[in-house]
Amino acid sequence: MNVSVDLEAREDVPAWLAYGTPVFTVVGALALSSVALVALSVDPVAAYGTMFVETLTNPFGLRQTATRTVPLVLTGLAVYLPLRAGLWNVGAEGQLYMGAVVGTWIGLNVSLPMAALIPLAVLGAGVAGGLWAGIPGYLRAKWDINEIITSLLLTFVAIQVASYLVRGPMQGGLGNIPGSAQLPAAAEFPPIPVLDVHAGFLVGLLAVAATAVLVARTRVGFEISFVGSNPLAAAQAGMSTARVYLFVFLVGGAFAGIAGFNEISGVQGRLRPAFSPDYGFTAIPVALLGRNGAVRVLLAAAFFALLFVGGSRLEVSYGVPAALVDVIQALVILCLITAEFFKRYSVDVAVERGSDPAPADGEPGGAA
Amino acid sequence: MDEDPFLRMSGVRKEFPGVVANDDVDFSVRRGEIHGLLGENGAGKSTLMKVLYGLYDADGGSVHLGGERLDLDSPQDAIDRGIGMVHQHFKLIPRLSVAENVVLGEREPAGPFRDRGADTDTDDADSWLPEAVRTNRLARALAERFTIGLDASAGEIEALADDYGFDVDVRAPVGDLDVGERQRVEILKALYRDVDLLILDEPTAVLTPAEAERLFETLRALADRGISIIFITHKLTEATAITDRVTVLREGETVGTVETGSVDQAELARMMVGREVLFSLDKDRVEPGEPVLEASGLRAEDDRGIEALSGIDLSVRAGEIVGIAGVSGNGQRELAEVLAGVRDPTAGSIAVGGRDLTGEPTRAFVDGGVSFVPEDRHEYGCAAELSVMHNAALKELRDDRFDDGPFLDYDELARYAEEIVDEFDVRGVHDVREVPAGDLSGGNLQKLILGRELVRDPDLLVAHQPTRGVDVGAIEFLREAILDQRAEGTGTVLISEDLDELFDLSDRLLVIYEGEIVHETTPEAADRERVGMRMTGGAVGDGGAESGADADGESADRAMTDGGSADGDGGEGEAAGPGADRSSRGDSR
Numbered sequence: 004m005n006v007s008v009d010l011e012a013r014e015d016v017p018a019w020l021a022y023g024t025p026v027f028t029v030v031g032a033l034a035l036s037s038v039a040l041v042a043l044s045v046d047p048v049a050a051y052g053t054m055f056v057e058t059l060t061n062p063f064g065l066r067q068t069a070t071r072t073v074p075l076v077l078t079g080l081a082v083y084l085p086l087r088a089g090l091w092n093v094g095a096e097g098q099l100y101m102g103a104v105v106g107t108w109i110g111l112n113v114s115l116p117m118a119a120l121i122p123l124a125v126l127g128a129g130v131a132g133g134l135w136a137g138i139p140g141y142l143r144a145k146w147d148i149n150e151i152i153t154s155l156l157l158t159f160v161a162i163q164v165a166s167y168l169v170r171g172p173m174q175g176g177l178g179n180i181p182g183s184a185q186l187p188a189a190a191e192f193p194p195i196p197v198l199d200v201h202a203g204f205l206v207g208l209l210a211v212a213a214t215a216v217l218v219a220r221t222r223v224g225f226e227i228s229f230v231g232s233n234p235l236a237a238a239q240a241g242m243s244t245a246r247v248y249l250f251v252f253l254v255g256g257a258f259a260g261i262a263g264f265n266e267i268s269g270v271q272g273r274l275r276p277a278f279s280p281d282y283g284f285t286a287i288p289v290a291l292l293g294r295n296g297a298v299r300v301l302l303a304a305a306f307f308a309l310l311f312v313g314g315s316r317l318e319v320s321y322g323v324p325a326a327l328v329d330v331i332q333a334l335v336i337l338c339l340i341t342a343e344f345f346k347r348y349s350v351d352v353a354v355e356r357g358s359d360p361a362p363a364d365g366e367p368g369g370a371a
Numbered sequence: 372m373d374e375d376p377f378l379r380m381s382g383v384r385k386e387f388p389g390v391v392a393n394d395d396v397d398f399s400v401r402r403g404e405i406h407g408l409l410g411e412n413g414a415g416k417s418t419l420m421k422v423l424y425g426l427y428d429a430d431g432g433s434v435h436l437g438g439e440r441l442d443l444d445s446p447q448d449a450i451d452r453g454i455g456m457v458h459q460h461f462k463l464i465p466r467l468s469v470a471e472n473v474v475l476g477e478r479e480p481a482g483p484f485r486d487r488g489a490d491t492d493t494d495d496a497d498s499w500l501p502e503a504v505r506t507n508r509l510a511r512a513l514a515e516r517f518t519i520g521l522d523a524s525a526g527e528i529e530a531l532a533d534d535y536g537f538d539v540d541v542r543a544p545v546g547d548l549d550v551g552e553r554q555r556v557e558i559l560k561a562l563y564r565d566v567d568l569l570i571l572d573e574p575t576a577v578l579t580p581a582e583a584e585r586l587f588e589t590l591r592a593l594a595d596r597g598i599s600i601i602f603i604t605h606k607l608t609e610a611t612a613i614t615d616r617v618t619v620l621r622e623g624e625t626v627g628t629v630e631t632g633s634v635d636q637a638e639l640a641r642m643m644v645g646r647e648v649l650f651s652l653d654k655d656r657v658e659p660g661e662p663v664l665e666a667s668g669l670r671a672e673d674d675r676g677i678e679a680l681s682g683i684d685l686s687v688r689a690g691e692i693v694g695i696a697g698v699s700g701n702g703q704r705e706l707a708e709v710l711a712g713v714r715d716p717t718a719g720s721i722a723v724g725g726r727d728l729t730g731e732p733t734r735a736f737v738d739g740g741v742s743f744v745p746e747d748r749h750e751y752g753c754a755a756e757l758s759v760m761h762n763a764a765l766k767e768l769r770d771d772r773f774d775d776g777p778f779l780d781y782d783e784l785a786r787y788a789e790e791i792v793d794e795f796d797v798r799g800v801h802d803v804r805e806v807p808a809g810d811l812s813g814g815n816l817q818k819l820i821l822g823r824e825l826v827r828d829p830d831l832l833v834a835h836q837p838t839r840g841v842d843v844g845a846i847e848f849l850r851e852a853i854l855d856q857r858a859e860g861t862g863t864v865l866i867s868e869d870l871d872e873l874f875d876l877s878d879r880l881l882v883i884y885e886g887e888i889v890h891e892t893t894p895e896a897a898d899r900e901r902v903g904m905r906m907t908g909g910a911v912g913d914g915g916a917e918s919g920a921d922a923d924g925e926s927a928d929r930a931m932t933d934g935g936s937a938d939g940d941g942g943e944g945e946a947a948g949p950g951a952d953r954s955s956r957g958d959s960r
Contacts, residue, residue: 216778220778220779220781221777221778221779222768222769222773222779224779225761225768225779226768228754228757228761229754229757229761229765232754232755232756232757233753233754233755233757235750235751236750236751236753236754236765237754238713238733239711239713239733239743239745239751239752240733240737240765240766240768241712241732241733241734241735241736241737241738241766241769242734243732
């Protein structure tokens, strides 16, 4: 007996595979995670029922999922846009913190009516996040310094800066506990009527729409795609790769910065150290899963939000550790990479018996 | 068919989804012959050879080698049966030495475990292991599996190389070798494995003419020793120069096998493309107009910061094609990039259509009427994963005809792309928005790129190797397109290593050597031998002083000095062109 595995590079990716990849990825990850659930003596079917069906069928769960989606989609776009241009912004978390700091500061220190204050704070947060991301963008554009390293390391700087500020200059309202003062009502997103989700959700949707139009309908978007696909050819045609690189980081960082302020203004009310449960890092698999379009980033963000929310429900109902959600997330990433492999190669597994002289397939052709 | 061919492939069929790559192909090779396998891109040459080399399973047909039926599952099987293949892209590890690369993959155990058998006289110092261990079968099996001996064989490889007359320093790291030498290492790898049949996949694609000539010598020597060689090519000149017989494939089928001596190139070309191919293009007289390019004193550095252009003056007039001949690596790439505005010159000035563009960004060149066909269509010419539409519209993207308010008018882009696809006969595009440029064959992709550059009616076209690596049919089309554009008043700088192309298309011909223009002539007045010599920096033989007169004094001196050293030094002589090479060989033997 002889088992042979044949790998062949695909010439074409069949349509069902191209579109099905995200679905298979998610299903595969959940299937693998059920191993962990079984090991914890939890029935996976019931557990996933709790996690997804129950979360999605009650208003509270839906509202929570929508709320969680906001920072994930905005930071997801912050990764997605540079990814279109072939760059990795892995520092969305830091840009989110910078946006939260500046947005909160404006909310606390500027007195204006809500209609002016919130846009101003959103703008400030966007500028802060954009500039923070602009540093790695500029370094990459100008001196070809690896943006993965700089954007990642600047994240830790940003987190420490925020941590210092809420213990020092910006501390207030809570005695000795680190944290800023509570934002005034004029700086807090009002809830959207009926849906009862804070208005930052609309900001997220707007950002998705703006990104979709930018990428698919404008010259800048054309240039971003071209630079992302072949920067040398783009340069040869007179596009400035440096400008594209800087642009995607500035705009991406602005989205992440806005995500930071949205989270403070719409959910938490005051800036605390370590307020983000790694939204900016979860943004990376969000962007990978949704890399074919801004709307897909939104879907991916909603899925990861559902994992967050459903995961905590699971924790409460079955007493499984919250880390399980991390496991599922990690498996999604692994499955995604695996799916890429299958997209590129077709795999044939053939089992044939050892000493058969005639070829297994086709006509024997042993006429000679 | 032959009475007793060494290799016989009959009725080979290989299908891919939607394509029959080989349809009932018959192919046979005699012992000790050089057999050309000729065909356009996509004719099925590579597929056939991959079947032979065990990379593909045929869907039908049979392969016999030396009278025995072959049934290969992998290249390892092929190697075991004495079939070797030299791929177009070398499979070498730059940091390892030549000898290490040659033995790599042979699963030689490390030195101490090696059972030297008969030749115990070779350096035995490292076999400190007792004889019993070395000959123990279990120990040997383990050693073969878990140790690797890259060290011991340098002497052996050297002997092998000497035996075949390869002068390669077997201890040098492969990374330090030039392309021609690396190819010899690949051949050496095959010889080390005792091949009887050697497949070379378009071996000259990466070589300079001189290196190619040297390769041919090597191949003839191998054939004289009884090794059969299959030489895959789509260049007719090579097929007629080196092979004994030629088999032509077209669209996956065998067109026929002929004795090379009995046919001429035109006949082979007809077999290849299935129709008459024009070899002499109709070149109408075009009265040159105003200068479109005026460049003077251009200096530029290559990517490593070493000066590659040392003061080039160049002027091209409307409706004129100026050919630049030279052996690759003499500054052509830098010249093309400087003229296209992609690379900043370190000195000198460039004006296009009377406008000084020195130091301007690439965009000013593109918008100022400069079109550029880069040497490497995949690296520079296109974004392979983006659609034909994206690639077709690349240069005219900023034109306001594509405005749709603040947005980009994608429908207009698609129409624009379709026009180029139609006009330039780009095949394999059913929907310009859907088909990625990378899915096009080399010739069609090149038509798309040239079309994109020409359809905008440029003042200046900089074309670097516009027909390299494409099939005969496409070459003809591309050359005619360039000539048509000349009639429209475009001035062209044509940089090529193909002398036929330069002689057919150019109005004036310049020779570049080590970053300087060393010779200027016209195709009518030119002497090929002399052009070949000038390309290699030589002013060899009788014409030394005389040929110095037609270039400026400084470069003539330089050319003569270089020529002198080339004569004196065998190592330098290798780098010489066909003409020089032939004469120096004559001297040394």
